[in-house]
Amino acid sequence: MNVVNPIITIRNVVKSFGAFLALDDVSLTVEPGQKVVVIGPSGSGKSTLLRTINQLEEISSGSIVVDGQEVSDPKNDINRIREEVGMVFQSFNLFRHKTVLENLTLAPIKLKKEPVKEAEKRAMELLDKVGMVDKATSFPVQLSVGQQQRVAIARALAMTPKIMLFDEPTSALDPEMIGEVLEVMVTLAREGMTMVVVTHEMGFAREVGDKVVFMDEGKIIEIASPDQFFDHPENDRTRKFLEQIL
Amino acid sequence: MREKKVVIEVGDGAAIPDPDDKGLFTAWRISFFGTIAIIVYLLVTKPDPYLDIIKFLPDGIVVTFKVTFASIGLALILGLIAGLGRISKNRWFNLAASTYIEVVRGIPLLVQLFYIYFALGHLIRVPDMVAAIIAMGFCYGAYMGEVFRAGINSIDDGQTEASLSLGFNRSQTMRYVILPQAWRTILPPVGNEFIALLKDTSLVSILAVSDILRRGREFASESFLYFETYTMVALIYLLITLVLSKLLSNMENRLSHYERR
Helix, strand or coil, X not given: CCCCCCCEEEEEEEEEECCEEEEEEEEEEECCCCEEEEECCCCCCHHHHHHHHCCCCCCCEEEEEECCEECCCCCCCHHHHHHHEEEECCCCCCCCCCCXXXXXXXXXXXXXXXXXXXXXHHHHHHHHHCCCHHHCCCCHHHCCHHHHHHHHHHHHHCCCCCEEEEXXXXXXXXXXXXXXXXXXXXXHHHCCXXXXXXXXXXXXXXXXXXXXXXXXXXXXEEEECHHHHHHCCCCHHHHHHHHHHC | CCCCCCCCCCCCCCCCCCCCCCCCCCHHHHHXXXXXXXHHHHHHHCHHHHHHHHHHCHHHHHHHHHHHHHHHHXXXXXXXXXXXXXXXXXXXXXXXXXXXXXXXXXXXHHHHHHHHHHHHHHXXXXXXXXXXXXXXXXXXXXXXXHHHHHHHHCCCHHHHHHHHHHCCCHHHHHHHHHHHHHHHHHHHHHHXXXXXXXXXXXXXXXXXXXXXXXXXXXXXXXXXXXXXHHHHHHHHHHHHHHHHHHHHHHHHHHHCHHHCC
């Protein structure tokens, strides 16, 4: 077997909120190009885990190395690491005072000092990819939630990240809009993007995932390939969870 | 996604007219046209002494506006610093801002005016007008600090998280994402403070600054027409605040353009 250096290495991470252990000794590796799907009941720590990767949550102990840099080390510039790690939120969080196009160009122009014309050209290409070109001059409030989420994905991609994190990207969507967002995510996966996805969409996990991670009560209970995971789960708790949702 | 509607009410500015109020008789219209009608009536029926009074006041109006604009400028700068201090994780910055606000809010404005005017006068000679502006700005900066803090806090944490996740640091996030949005929430109370400040500048008349009220007092003490003079002074103040409140309401309307579908 050939050894690939992981692009994300999470080692013995503990995150506590007061007395509550949100993450309890969690370890996980993600290789470049891999699609890792994290599932589990609500409150299991899956979103917290995702948010520690780009330090939106600071870890209490352990280590997280992203693309060769320890994210909790104050010597490393967390803002430069975050440029490499795109994130898509459950509630989209588009900048409400900016148009769709400006949402995409703000960070490239201010952070990467891209010329405005170039940033706009690339932004339009990304909008084309998510099927939102005709809404470039709209404000977020004028879009449906599904459209907002597609723009949010494009915004994250505008920084040309190496890794994309998805925090329950379809949970706040009306059922008829879930498909359009998943479609964008599947395309992205086909193009070889490294993705860590927290989701309840089991179909997506099975179709796209290289590796399924099941979490409960702050711990990783099981890591398996989708086929193994859904057809022959090893752990009792995994089995119970799957029975409840499938 | 449902928008959260945040309304901050502070101070004793003026009632900003509701732009959605489409009725013919609004409080603003009654006050505004009523005021104009009374002024015109007085000038036409009793040009002596009202014409003399109204000719005497414009210098004072200019001074009132100078003091108001300079003070609000100073107050906005101090307010932004104080507001950022109040939400800062830096303990000393936070403590300094909180103490400033606490102290200023605990002393009557008139006492602060006297204090800064006379205490400052002991140390350095500054023109009366400058002392007045420093005192007003210093005091209103504390009120503004609370307005800024509330405005910044009204912006959803998700906006900050999205900005950070793109690679912006904290101060860039504040500058590019939070403040431009907070401004919309902040504008109504800031406008309110602006009008309150304009009215409070009448206090500087005791510091030998020739504002509207001071000019009125000068006229009255020479002519002994106290009732007529102060009637006109009150009407002028009312007219100015009514016009300002209307302007602010229009501005607010324009600023919320990206909220409309």
